[in-house]
Amino acid sequence: xxxxxxxxxxxxxxxxxxxxxxxxxxxxxxxxxxxxxxxxxxxxxxxxxxxxxxxxxxxxxxxxxxxxxxxxxxxxxxxxxxxxxxxxxxxxxxxxxxxxxxxxxxxxxxxxxxxxxxxxxxxxxxxxxxxxxxxxxxxxxxxxxxxxxxxxxxxxxxxxxxxxxxxxxxxxxxxxxxxxxxxxxxxxxxxxxxxxxxxxxxxxxxxxxxxxxxxxxxxxxxxxxxxxxxxxxxxxxxxxxxxxxxxxxxxxxxxxxxxxxxxxxxxxxxxxxxxxxxxxxxxxxxxxxxxxxxxxxxxxxxxxxxxxxxxxxxxxxxxxxxxxxxxxxxxxxxxxxxxxxxxxxxxxxxxxxxxxxxxxxxxxxxxxxxxxxxxxxxxxxxxxxxxxxxxxxxxxxxxxxxxxxxxxxxxxxxxxxxxxxxxxxxxxxxxxxxxxxxxxxxxxxxxxxxxxxxxxxxxxxxxxxxxxxxxxxxxxxxxxxxxxxxxxxxxxxxxxxxxxxxxxxxxxxxxxxxxxxxxxxxxxx
Amino acid sequence: xxxxxxxxxxxxxxxxxxxxxxxxxxxxxxxxxxxxxxxxxxxxxxxxxxxxxxxxxxxxxxxxxxxxxxxxxxxxxxxxxxxxxxxxxxxxxxxxxxxxxxxxxxxxxxxxxxxxxxxxxxxxxxxxxxxxxxxxxxxxxxxxxxxxxxxxxxxxxxxxxxxxxxxxxxxxxxxxxxxxxxxxxxxxxxxxxxxxxxxxxxxxxxxxxx
Ligand SMILES: Cc1cc2nc3c(=O)[nH]c(=O)nc-3n(C[C@H](O)[C@H](O)[C@H](O)COP(=O)(O)OP(=O)(O)OC[C@H]3O[C@@H](n4cnc5c(N)ncnc54)[C@H](O)[C@@H]3O)c2cc1C
Numbered sequence: 186x187x188x189x190x191x192x193x194x195x196x197x198x199x200x201x202x203x204x205x206x207x208x209x210x211x212x213x214x215x216x217x218x219x220x221x222x223x224x225x226x227x228x229x230x231x232x233x234x235x236x237x238x239x240x241x242x243x244x245x246x247x248x249x250x251x252x253x254x255x256x257x258x259x260x261x262x263x264x265x266x267x268x269x270x271x272x273x274x275x276x277x278x279x280x281x282x283x284x285x286x287x288x289x290x291x292x293x294x295x296x297x298x299x300x301x302x303x304x305x306x307x308x309x310x311x312x313x314x315x316x317x318x319x320x321x322x323x324x325x326x327x328x329x330x331x332x333x334x335x336x337x338x339x340x341x342x343x344x345x346x347x348x349x350x351x352x353x354x355x356x357x358x359x360x361x362x363x364x365x366x367x368x369x370x371x372x373x374x375x376x377x378x379x380x381x382x383x384x385x386x387x388x389x390x391x392x393x394x395x396x397x398x399x400x401x402x403x404x405x406x407x408x409x410x411x412x413x414x415x416x417x418x419x420x421x422x423x424x425x426x427x428x429x430x431x432x433x434x435x436x437x438x439x440x441x442x443x444x445x446x447x448x449x450x451x452x453x454x455x456x457x458x459x460x461x462x463x464x465x466x467x468x469x470x471x472x473x474x475x476x477x478x479x480x481x482x483x484x485x486x487x488x489x490x491x492x493x494x495x496x497x498x499x500x501x502x503x504x505x506x507x508x509x510x511x512x513x514x515x516x517x518x519x520x521x522x523x524x525x526x527x528x529x530x531x532x533x534x535x536x537x538x539x540x541x542x543x544x545x546x547x548x549x550x551x552x553x554x555x556x557x558x559x560x561x562x563x564x565x566x567x568x569x570x571x572x573x574x575x576x577x578x579x580x581x582x583x584x585x586x587x588x589x590x591x592x593x594x595x596x597x598x599x600x601x602x603x604x605x606x607x608x609x610x611x612x613x614x615x616x617x618x619x620x621x622x623x624x625x626x627x628x629x630x631x632x633x634x635x636x637x638x639x640x641x642x643x644x645x646x647x648x649x650x651x652x653x654x655x656x657x658x659x660x661x662x663x664x665x666x667x668x669x670x671x672x673x674x675x676x677x678x679x680x681x682x683x684x685x686x687x688x689x690x691x692x693x694x695x696x697x698x699x700x701x702x703x704x705x706x707x708x709x710x
Numbered sequence: 711x712x713x714x715x716x717x718x719x720x721x722x723x724x725x726x727x728x729x730x731x732x733x734x735x736x737x738x739x740x741x742x743x744x745x746x747x748x749x750x751x752x753x754x755x756x757x758x759x760x761x762x763x764x765x766x767x768x769x770x771x772x773x774x775x776x777x778x779x780x781x782x783x784x785x786x787x788x789x790x791x792x793x794x795x796x797x798x799x800x801x802x803x804x805x806x807x808x809x810x811x812x813x814x815x816x817x818x819x820x821x822x823x824x825x826x827x828x829x830x831x832x833x834x835x836x837x838x839x840x841x842x843x844x845x846x847x848x849x850x851x852x853x854x855x856x857x858x859x860x861x862x863x864x865x866x867x868x869x870x871x872x873x874x875x876x877x878x879x880x881x882x883x884x885x886x887x888x889x890x891x892x893x894x895x896x897x898x899x900x901x902x903x904x905x906x907x908x909x910x911x912x913x914x915x916x917x918x919x920x
Contacts (some may be wrong), residue, residue, distance in 0.1 A: 287746045288800030484745060486753045501833055514790050521759040524752025526822070542760055606796050646761060 188472070224659070226319055226694055229701050230699030232259035236511045240265065240497050240687075241486050243516030245273030246686055247675045249471035250320070251514045252355040252479075258464035259696065262477035263508060265499050267484035267644040271472050274276040275686070276308035278549065278635050285643040286636075289609050295551045295589065303549030303589045304464045304474060309333065309457040315457045316690035317467075321460065324470035331439040331459040335565020341623050342570040345438030350623045351430070355411040357441055359430045360397075362405030365397025371666035373403070405429060440603075444568035452685060461581070467686070484644070485517060487526035490670045498526075513672045514696060518542075519650035519665075522674075529669060536664045537674065540704065546601040546638035548573070548593035548616045552630045555588045555623030560624070572603060573619040577596035577646050592634065605638045612636040649683030666695060673699070737741070738819040747813070754823035757866045762794040764869035767822040768890075770853060773860040774814035776890070782810075785888040794872065821900040827915040829867040829908050836913030839906050843897065851917055858890035862916045871911045874898055878907075891899045 237260045241248045244266035252262045269283065270276075278284065280297035295301045309331060321328055336354035371377065372389045381389065393399065398408035407426035414420045414427030435441075447453060450679050460466040472479065480501060487498040495513035499506055517525070557578050564580035577591035593616045595601045603611050613636065613698040615627030639648040652658050658681070667673050673696045680688030680695075740747065746869030749753065750763035768776070779802075780786045787799030805813060844851070846859035853861030866872060876882040877898035881904055883891030901907065 234883075275824065288804055355796065482742075484748070500745075503739055504740070506737060520758065521749070521752075522754060524748070524758040526753055526756070538760060602793070608800075643749055646749060 203300075213418040226316060227254055227697055229697060229699070230708070232261075233237060233280065233704060234345070236493075236621065237261055238494075238510045239263070239512045239514065240495065240508050240510035241495065241516065242488075242515045243267070243676070244271040244468075244479055244481075244642040245516045245676060246275060246468060246471075246516065246689040247677070247693045248516035249468055249475065250690060251516075251675065251697060252475050252477050253471050254693070254697055256475065256477050260504075263510070264475075264477060264479040265483045265485055265497065266479060266481050266510070267517075269481055271479060271481070272465055272468035273681040274639065274645065275464050275468050276305045276637065277465035278303045278305055278637075279463070283611075284610065284637065284639070286641045287643050288641070291609060291635075293474040293634075293635050296587065296632075298585075298587070299462065300579075300585055301551060301587060301589055302463045303547075303591070303635060304459070305547050305549065305635070306457040306639070307464045309453070309459060310686070311452050311454070311457055314452075314685070314687040316694065317686050320471075320690065321467065324467070324474060326466045326470050328458045328460040329581065330456050331463045332455070332564030333453060333457045334455040334567060335562060335578070337561045337563075338565045338576075339610060339623055340438065340440040340444065341567065342438045343622065344570070345440075346430075348436060348622065350569075351438075352412060353568075354446075355427065355430065356435065356438070357445065358408050358411035359374075359405075359435060360441060360445070362399070362408060362429060363432055363435070365393045365399055366405045368396075369393040369399060369403045402646050405411065439570045440568060441489040445521075448566075449569070458582075485525055488513065488515070488672065489528050490672055493671075495670070511671060512700060513546060514675050515672060516676045518645065518676070519674070519678050520647055520649060521644075530673075533664060533669045536661050539661070540665070540678065541653050542598075542647040542653055543636075543649045544598045544601040544640040545648045545684065546604055546636070546640070547591055548604075548612055548634060548636040549589050550592040550613070550616060550620075551589050552587060553632050554586060554630060555582075555584070556626070556630055557590070558584065567623060569619065569623060571617050571619045571622065572600065574600075576620060576623065587632070591618060593599050593636075595638070598640070601638055601640050604636070605641050609634075609636050612638075647686075650678040651683045666692075668696075668699065737821050738816060741812070742815055743809070744813055744854075747816070750797070752822075754820045754822040755817060757825055758870070759828070759866065759868060762797060762869075764866040765822065765825045765864065766817050767820040768799050768864065769817050770817040770861060771811075771814040772855050772857065773853070773858075774817045775810055776809045776858065778805060778813060778892065780888060783885075783887070785883055785885045785891055788885065791879075792876065792881050795876075795882070822863060822919075825866045826868055827912075829871050829911045829915070831905065831908030831910070831912030833909065833912040833916055835906075836909035836911070839901070839910050840913050842900070843910065846897070848895075850920065851914055852920060859894070860917075862914050863919050865914075867911045867915055870914060871907050874901070874907045874910070875904075 209398035239262045241252050241262060241264045244264050248264060249271060252264050256262050278293040279295060279302045280295050282293040283290045283292060309551065310328065322654050338353050339350035340353050340356050341350040369390060372386060372393065394403060396407055398410060400406050407429050409424060409426060411427050415425045417423060417425045448455060454687040483499045485497060485499045489496040494509055494511045497508045497513060519537050519540045520542045523534065527534065530687045547605055562578050563583060564578055567576040573593035574596065575591065575594045578592065579588045582588055595604055613631065613634035616634065620627035639645050652662055666679050675692045675696050677683040677685060677688035677692060679692040682688045733761060750756045750761045751766055752757065755766035757763060781799045781802035784804065787795030846854060846857045847862050848854050851862040853859060873882060877895045880895065884896030886892065
């Protein structure tokens with residue numbers, strides 16, 4: 186480097202040539218930025234001089250990642266996307282945004298304020314999603330903590346506790362208390378099958394006492410973990426314990442069957458993160474960095490495998506266009522592939538067509554006031570056995586006038602089918618009525634709402650195709666994961682865990698590494 | 711037998727030609743407002759079984775108009791058990807009368823290869839059973855506009871089988887105002903057994919469009 190060029194000017198030049206990421210990487214190399222986290226996931230060889238034309242079908246997260254990585258390695262990429270926007274199942278709705286549900290095209294009527302948005306698809310990132318976090322770091326997407334688990338939120342079951350919502354902390358504490366008391370007694374009486382050493386036995390008794398906060402007599406008589414009762418708050422008045430709930434009533438409730446342990450799942454355990462301002466900051470950051478042309482409103486019509494490449498036809502503005510490329514990365518949802526004119530070999534076509542089409546749906550409600558905060562709830566999730574399943578309270582925008590809550594989260598095809606058959610207005614009304622069972626006056630607080638049932642969304646019609654049985658994973662998944670000629674299927678659908686962005690990134694990683702090995706082998710030959 | 715071999719040969723030839731055809735060939739390009747039809751029914755409305763959306767390529771415009779009308783009048787897609795019909799109903803309900811005509815025109819101009827056979831049945835028995843159907847649908851299942859009976863050749867077989875069962879079970883053709891549906895429902899009610907449905911469809915699979 187010329188001594189005369191200042192570091193700053195050098196970085197300016199790098200930026201002009203290679204964009205923000207190049208600046209970031211150069212800064213790191215120069216020791217100007219702390220080297221945090223894992224190194225880049227991929228070390229792709231430079232693209233060959235000829236035979237480096239790539240066409241990417243679909244600008245979902247996977248397609249964007251592939252374009253981003255390949256153009257940096259010197260490939261000539263083109264992206265063809267059917268929708269009017271990039272990002273696929275990453276959709277953050279704000280004031281004035283289009284909701285392209287087929288049959289019910291509409292516009293989001295949230296107030297025009299930065300904190301009033303709703304993540305209709307991906308919303309959460311866990312600390313071990315290291316590929317997602319790698320790209321957020323590299324692209325400079327700011328993240329914030331998002332409460333997933335909140336002891337002050339409610340559990341609600343129309344058939345338990347007289348239909349009254351119960352604070353999660355109270356339920357959890359009492360359930361543990363009862364369990365601990367039982368455990369204590371069993372250990373105390375040596376009712377274990379396995380013999381315990383005396384030390385183990387004593388430790389186990391202490392464990393039971395600590396786990397459920399048992400009293401001196403090793404009985405569960407309530408705990409302050411459940412929150413104070415009898416009108417006391419433990420600050421201005423001496424905190425008095427609540428009486429434990431009725432055991433059989435507690436057992437009658439459905440909460441412990443699933444939801445109580447929901448937030449302990451691998452991908453849902455607290456804390457979780459989310460990009461500040463909406464999940465679409467991730468696809469937007471990719472789109473900003475990517476230089477390759479992205480054609481929107483361009484629906485792929487035909488795919489032809491050829492000996493030394495792939496031909497693709499798409500429609501755009503009433504005209505048919507054709508692209509010939511050396512490689513094709515296909516990010517289109519698997520259930521659409523059979524609807525595209527193609528010459529795939531039978532096994533390949535059948536395997537893709539045979540994948541199970543999964544489905545999810547969410548409803549977002551803009552509330553006139555943040556009434557939940559007056560009920561001590563700041564972020565987190567209320568669980569109910571009603572069809573809406575969950576209510577999410579926003580972790581951001583605390584104490585502002587309004588907020589957008591998630592008013593329903595439907596999982597899987599059976600649950601979403603129920604909502605898909607309603608009009609969007611009916612869905613909002615349904616979510617409002619369900620919310621009324623939990624919060625007084627809930628439905629009156631609704632300003633406006635949005636519902637995104639992915640099974641009805643244009644160019645999507647589902648969420649994450651997948652395999653289900655172990656035999657299918659073993660036999661069929663490799664058929665989809667490996668390329669057919671120079672055509673690669675990609676997307677979270679080509680991962681072991683679709684419906685997570687980490688799955689989308691891992692699919693991009695697999696395909697890119699595969700291509701890279703191929704290119705390297707060809708260069709050696 | 712010979713007839714079959716010739717048909718198979720012709721089909722193979724057709725498919726080979728098709729797969730070599732230039733991608734820039736200009737089949738009908740939908741107007742932006744009808745792109746969503748292709749999202750479920752596939753490019754050129756070739757049909758997507760996973761979405762339960764049948765092949766519509768080249769379907770007679772008069773019949774498409776009628777069905778779009780039937781969906782918007784809740785004759786189809788409103789029965790509690792008609793899950794596939796419910797997928798379609800809102801798609802038709804948003805169309806104005808002129809748009810229905812435009813959509814039907816678009817559908818009738820689409821082209822795609824003949825669908826694959828997926829339903830297994832006894833085509834020989836099916837041929838016999840079909841005699842009663844041919845009265846309305848035509849001996850070669852080519853359809854009869856005057857009777858309101860659509861062509862059955864070239865339809866997705868899994869879809870045709872579902873429709874026959876829907877008529878038989880009163881899921882389609884149940885509304886008294888749906889005159890043509892009611893007639894077809896009566897015709898389906900005389901089928902001797904459930905296998906008859908697959909047998910007839912297996913027979914329809916052996917027919918080729920004129
Ligand atoms: C309700 C919901 C909640 C979720 N929650 C989370 C979460 O909390 N955390 C998380 O990490 N992940 C979550 N996910 C999953 C995450 O959104 C996906 O894993 C990720 O967005 C998938 O990206 P993709 O690239 O695989 O495909 P997609 O986003 O499905 O992209 C496919 C693209 O193909 C395009 N396309 C379709 N047809 C054509 C055609 N004919 N021609 C050209 N283009 C076409 C589509 O328009 C789309 O842009 C959630 C998803 C949903 C739906």
